[in-house]
Amino acid sequence: MSTLPKEVDVLVVGSGNAGFASAISAAQAGAGRVLLIDRCPKDWVGGNSYFTAGAYRIAHAGLSDLLPIVNNVSREQAQKIDLAPYSEKDFQNDLDKVCMGRSDPELAKTLITESNSAIKWLASNGIRFQLSFNRQAYEVDGRIKFWGGLHLKTEDGGKGMIADYLAAAKRHSIQVSWSTMLSGIQTNPVDGTSIVTVNIDGIDHTLTARAVILAAGGFESNAQKRSQFLGPGWDLAMVRGTPYNTGDALDLAIQQLGAQPVGNWSGCHSVAWDANANPNIGDRVASNEYTKSGYPLGLMLNVDGQRFVDEGVDMRNYTYAKFGRAILQQPEQLAFQVWDAQTTPWLRSEEYREERVEHLKADSLEELAEKCVSRGLRDRDAFLRTIREYNEAVYAHRQENSSTNWDPAIKDGLSTQSSKKQLALAKSNWALPLEKGPYLAVKVTCGITFTFWRSQG
Incomplete structure (x- = not known):
């Protein structure tokens, strides 16, 4: 593990999809010193993102809009594909249906209107995309028919996505520190920077960050919290992904920064x-x-x-x-x-x-x-x-x-x-x-x- 810096421009907590994307975006926006930390060892990089199918839902104009960013469609195969446009209205309707109208309107608008450009930005940074033939298409009467709006995936699913993120982070000189637990965060009243304490092998280290991005997941791998917030029986649910998403970063933000918990408390x-x-x-x-x-x-x-x-x-x-x-x-x-x-x-x-x-x-x-x-x-x-x-x-x-x-x-x-x-x-x-x-x-x-x-x- 490399030595932790005493000062950084941006500190990102969490090595999943959101964490790596935030770190890369910060570096491209001009942050000279970007540090990404995760409480897990390097062998567990990726959070829950590693365990996903890497499927993406975006608004798009149809097959011609997606072909430039995918690597698994030949010219001959493209002639057999039926993949209709998926409009921003389609996206909004599906989001409203699945969330029963409970999604945050402003966040939903941002998600939908920027979905297409976000995926193309990811592709420009080395995330390899494919059409999701295996998950979202059936061959019927000689035609490959896509359905359900979830038309894109990353090559080799979450595993491939995280491998691509690691390569992109290296290209952007983003420092990564594993087995590094966020244990304290305070705001400096003088200049607004964050005074951050992290723990590595039982030893506390302090650094200053101009900005901190928490992308450390929820509490899905914490049986006690699941039972407390989701209700009876949820302690018996099996954990699909990382064992490190225990809700500690959420607790820290609420207790030390005065952040407010928002969302569907009993939902998952x-x-x-x-x-x-x-x-x-x-x-x-x-x-x-x-x-x-x-x-x-x-x-x-x-x-x-x-x-x-x-x-x-x-x-x-x-x-x-x-x-x-x-x-x-x-x-x-x-x-x-x-x-x-x-x-x-x-x-x-x-x-x-x-x-x-x-x-x-x-x-x-x-x-x-x-x-x-x-x-x-x-x-x-x-x-x-x-x-x-x-x-x-x-x-x-x-x-x-x-x-x-x-x-x-x-x-x-x-x-x-x-x-x-x-x-x-x-x-x-x-x-x-x-x-x-x-x-x-x-x-x-x-x-x-x-x-x-x-x-x-």
Whole structure:
């Protein structure tokens, strides 16, 4: 570790996406001495950003607007791609839908109107972008159809993004200090600079900074705080990413700087997660691959054999971050995702290949139920009854809508609801009968990504 300077122009706390982007921006704006610190060792660089799929949502004018910044589309392939413009209005509508109108209007406006230029700025600084074929497109009738607005990703996901940031930081002569814990911060009343105390190996060091940027994440890896602020049961949620996001920087800003906590105190981003993953720490090799987002192609049943969400209520992008909470609210915080041979080929291999997740396979639904019982299913008969009633509802809908085709790239309207039969809990789109073996089930729980409140000074 290099020696810490006594004075810096900008101190950035946190080595994730926000931290590195802030440090690079500061250097380009003329800050001569930029220091980035993180409490984690270098082996844990990247915060939660390292564990993401690197997916980006931006307003854009369509395929022609994105091609100049991506590196994985040939000229021939571009002729087969259907990728419509995603306007600022589209972005705003989606944000309002997912956030239920609770987002900060000014922050939302900045996010949306500057999204396109921000990504092009990142690309100009060496962040490698690609079209997200594996996550956001299906090939239907010979056309590669993108959907859901989340069209870009970084090469090699979060791992690649952080590698690119490290290279960019080096080019900009940004000093990085690992295993460096922010432990105190005060404002000098004379000149407005910040007097900062950091701890390295139990030894305090003091430096002065003209500006401090806190980009140290939330408290998602702190089980006690999760239980305190998110509510009962959240201490049992699995941690998807870094173990170092414990909320200490938030506490420091509130207690020492008088910052105000703002946001959704009881809210968080959480997903369907491999129930066999490490509950307390993300896997830096598997990373985001423990996510299990293929539920729109099948069904999700809890350990009592009951469905508890409409798996097809909307495109996956708009449901996956709230279905984690729904799973946590189920008995034993568990569920089984189930498919038949019609849709298993459409599951993303990075999430569902057998090397990554335990497969419960069977040639009949009865055999599948027995295998699920061996992994925690409590009511075999209810499991089979739920699927049987679902199949009956799918066929009733088909009889009245014989011209409707299954299409995973759009909300196709294939549902369980008809004039002859309706389920109390519909599947609104992509409803195919589960009737063709072999069948597949995987066991999932809730994985927490990040929390929804921050400090504002």
